[in-house]
Amino acid sequence: MSETKVPDDRWYTKSHEWVRVDGDTATVGVTDHAQAELTDIVFVDLPAAGKLLTKDASTMVLESVKTVADVYAPANGSIVEANAELTKHPELVNQDPYGRGWLFRMKLAAAADPKEYLTAEAYRAEIAGGHA
Secondary structure (H helix, E strand, O other), rough: OOOOOOOOOOOOOOOEEEEEOOEEEOOOOOHHHHHHHOOOOOEEEOOOOOOOOOOOOOEEEEEOOOOOOEEEOOOOOOEEOOHHHHHHHOHHHHHOOOHHHHHHHHEEEOOHHHOEEEEEHHHHHHOOOOOO
């Protein structure tokens, strides 16, 4: 079994989203582990620009050949941009979850607190141990 990719340049949630913060904006996607568990993504229900987000609330849905999965907001804020390329190419979530397969960008309501997230090292331990 190949090792799941977990880049060090972002934070992670226990619900398998990754967050990369740049000032007051965060780019959000699902982890390599999550996309592998979902298998082939066939549809992405992107959130609309301006949508208000509440931390840990469902923000959007990914549909795979296997299941439908919620994607949760990693913080309070609002959608500034969704990855429109996924409308025609949802498979990018599987092929490049940390790059072209990003899901949305959000304006953070407050400064992100790193203590609220898992580091790459902690996320690796989380998925290796298979427990929350």
